[in-house]
Amino acid sequence: MAIRNPVRHALLGRTLTVGTWIQAGHAAVAEVLANVGFDWIAADCEHTDIDISAFTTLARGMHGRGCVPMARVRENDTLAIRQVLDMGAQGVIVPLIDTPAAARKAVQAAKYPPEGVRGFAFSRMNNWGVDFDEYVRTANDDIAVVAMIESSRAVDTIDDILAVDGIDGVFIGPYDMSGSYGVPGETGRPKVKEGCARVVAACERAGKSAGIHVVIPTQESVNDAVDAGFTFIGLGVDTVFLDRGARAALKCVRS
Numbered sequence: 001m002a003i004r005n006p007v008r009h010a011l012l013g014r015t016l017t018v019g020t021w022i023q024a025g026h027a028a029v030a031e032v033l034a035n036v037g038f039d040w041i042a043a044d045c046e047h048t049d050i051d052i053s054a055f056t057t058l059a060r061g062m063h064g065r066g067c068v069p070m071a072r073v074r075e076n077d078t079l080a081i082r083q084v085l086d087m088g089a090q091g092v093i094v095p096l097i098d099t100p101a102a103a104r105k106a107v108q109a110a111k112y113p114p115e116g117v118r119g120f121a122f123s124r125m126n127n128w129g130v131d132f133d134e135y136v137r138t139a140n141d142d143i144a145v146v147a148m149i150e151s152s153r154a155v156d157t158i159d160d161i162l163a164v165d166g167i168d169g170v171f172i173g174p175y176d177m178s179g180s181y182g183v184p185g186e187t188g189r190p191k192v193k194e195g196c197a198r199v200v201a202a203c204e205r206a207g208k209s210a211g212i213h214v215v216i217p218t219q220e221s222v223n224d225a226v227d228a229g230f231t232f233i234g235l236g237v238d239t240v241f242l243d244r245g246a247r248a249a250l251k252c253v254r255s
């Protein structure tokens with residue numbers, strides 16, 4: 001079956017895609033960022049007040065603007081994954097996956113039977129039933145499932161996580177990762193970087209994409225991520241862009 005979601009295709013082909021992250025749940029944020037030209041945008045439903053209703057509004061802001069809407073769901077929860085897929089996500093990024101069993105649960109939530117347990121219903125993504133048959137036929141091949149690797153335990157089991165069919169790639173959460181190594185926020189520490197390098201090497205072996213969130217993008221941090229072999233790069237966060245842009249503007253006047 002054809003893969004129509006270019007991001008899933010890129011994940012499995014280990015081709016570079018660049019996305020960004022939304023924490024402020026207003027449609028204008030989605031519209032502005034979607035117009036910038038990112039390949040994908042993930043709405044963060046884990047560390048924010050973005051609920052399913054706010055997510056739907058964000059997805060509406062992204063659709064038709066050439067980027068693939070994704071959701072970082074609040075946890076590895078079957079209903080959380082089902083709802084974002086029904087309401088606008090073409091991919092899910094599932095936090096804190098550190099065992100193959102957790103990875104399998106995430107994939108099952110995202111796939112229709114027989115591969116998984118996703119429920120069939122009329123929903124926004126099948127045009128409220130108008131495109132039900134076509135959507136059901138293509139969804140399992142179309143939807144990207146990305147496991148977040150955010151702990152030393154996950155690094156230790158990375159080969160088994162990547163071996164789970166339906167996991168298209170992984171995405172490192174550098175802040176949780178640094179916390180799990182006992183150095184919260186110190187994402188550049190050698191033991192954290194070593195953990196990240198083990199994830200990239202495992203992805204190369206498995207033929208799947210390694211991703212990372214470059215939370216504060218600078219030329220150096222982006223070059224580091226690309227040079228390290230990451231091909232699924234989350235660039236910045238709406239709130240960080242706002243903060244940096246506002247500070248830079250104010251500095252023009254104050255300096």
Ligand code: 3PY
Pocket residue numbers: 150172173174175176177213
């Ligand atoms: C982390 O750094 O842990 C994240 O989840 C960033 O998205």
Ligand code: MG
Pocket residue numbers: 095150173175176
């Ligand atoms: Mg995290």
